[in-house]
Amino acid sequence: MTVPAFNSVAWFEFGTDQPEEVKEFYGELFDWKYVLNANTPGVTYHSVMTPGAPQPTGGVWESQGAFSNYAIFYVHVQDVAETVKRGQGLGAEVLMEPVTDSAGFTFARLQDTADNHFGVFSAPAA
16 A cells, blocks of 8 residues: 555545445546445445545445435544644544554544544554
């Protein structure tokens, strides 16, 4: 996996109770392909393959109605906990505390001072 530069937008995600419609729409519009992600036990998550990309650049999380639909971007950071702390110091609200998935990626979600949601993540050590 090629690791994106720190502090760059490196992932996007849709959370939806209509995953087939989302995948069909963006697949037709941008020629995106989808691969079922095996690193998310108990969650149906499809990785998004954009044309020419050597690896996934986003995902579609099937909510099954458990939460409201959303679209969000994630910024690749060196230290999620430190970035969350810095964001709070600047007035951000933590919407999801840092969690680490089975593949070693750590994620958190915040709300900026203008009420926009975004995420931060770090990749596992190579």
